[in-house]
Amino acid sequence: MVVGPAHHYGVNVSDIDRSIEFYRDVLGLEVLREEQELSDHHEDLLGVDGTEGTFAVLGGNGFKFELKSISEPSTKNINAMRRPVDIGDDHFCWEVEDIDATYEELTERGVEFLGPPKSVGTVDSRVAYFYDPDGNVLELVEPGS
Template identity: 35%
Template sequence: MSDDATPSAHHFGITVSDLDEALAFYRDVLGLDVLAEFEVSGEAFAEGVAVEGASADFAHLDADGARVELVSYDPAGDDVRGGAVNDTGATHLGLSVPDLDAFHESLPDDVETLADGPRTTASGTTILFVRDPDGNLIEVLEG
């Protein structure tokens, strides 16, 4: 494959139902910095995402050099939130923190976690899965 045709990472996208609520979670709970907020609409966008009449509100956030894109579509699609991490097609965002116990203690009481605290796996990695307000999975690792 030629260099002009080889993809490179640009962003990791997460579809949300309420951009303001999601933005508050990713910014205030996870501490990600907001890079940009914008709206996209028009025929080319609707054709590009294959959703008739689509428009969307976006927020781009910085996760230590990785761009996280939150997007809220109009019209909204089917609600598929809250799936299990082992469902085919399930996705999650992976973030790292230096002290996972301190991160866990700092979480607001209403943030759902898959376990009641961090767990160290057989590989030696300490993990904690949390859900954003729409039920999207975020794996937080110590390291």
Template identity: 35%
Template sequence: MDENDPRAHHVGVTVSDLDRMVAFYRDVFGLDVLSRFSVGGEAFATGVDVAGATGRFAHLDAGDVRVELVEYDPEADARGAPRLNQPGATHLGLSVADLDNFYADLSADVETLSDPQTTESGTRILFVRDPEGNLVEVLEA
């Protein structure tokens, strides 16, 4: 790879309540907070194409990539709950060593799409929704 070739830095998830979402990803997935910061100003607003935008950010440690949670002001209108087969749908993928143990330890208030499943490829998967409805795939490869 050339030094100018793109490399994964982070996966971003826009949230409504940064503190609640940091607590969820910390408590459910054990992700440590690497940093918290705010960004504003004209260059930021122009860069994200949101007039007058400011953002509060948290970077979480997910191993080889960071999970970036960001709360914007102003906040856009809410969208409906995403479905995986919708064009443009996104999800965060996190791996665990033992999916059944992870599932057994989940709090009853964590919404899942199904029990753990084994796909045709042999991968074990489980999808959960975070408190704001964002999809997270938990897999045991």
């Protein structure tokens, strides 16, 4: 068996309006599905009783990004406790044509980067990691030739 192409990437956020603004206005994704309430069957889907909240879907370049904000039960932000090398979700990556220009533009917009773009010889590319408003790690990559 081989799985099909990627469908979407999901991320839990603390403030869905702030996150929509970041992913739409700063990163340029398009809102594909406006914020709406989670369906009644999300308790079963997530395996957590009493799950309530909202979600929205953004996209760009053929990929969807699902933002989910859980209001019940109470949640915590685990990003402050984990390092980029810890087990679990690590990052999501977008390809860009000019990483230096993108880095400068996003820095001017207030995006916090772990550092400036760096070369990665093992994959002949340049990368830069940055944070979304909740501290989720995201990556930019400029592939080599």
